[in-house]
Amino acid sequence: MSNMKMKTHSGAKKRFKITHNKKVKCKKAGQRHLLTGDSGNQNRISRKSIILSKSNTKAIKVMMPYKF
Numbered sequence: 001m002s003n004m005k006m007k008t009h010s011g012a013k014k015r016f017k018i019t020h021n022k023k024v025k026c027k028k029a030g031q032r033h034l035l036t037g038d039s040g041n042q043n044r045i046s047r048k049s050i051i052l053s054k055s056n057t058k059a060i061k062v063m064m065p066y067k068f
Contacts, residue, residue: 009063016052016060018067024052024060 017025028046035043052060061068 006065008066012060012063013067016064018064019051022068024057025049026052 015026019025027049031043031046038046
């Protein structure tokens with residue numbers, strides 16, 4: 001069984017990108033609807049991507065074995 005390939009999690013590959021330094025980048029949540037209540041400054045800040053923490057990166061590493 002050692003010659004079987006591992007599968008990449010299809011949801012993870014759509015949501016996360018791996019940077020050159022092997023960090024995990026993702027979009028912030030809460031940008032789909034009901035944005036009129038937030039200030040414009042808050043909307044602009046939440047448009048930016050974030051780098052995940054080391055503990056969350058370990059979980060993504062399991063889901064995307066061939067990207068690291």
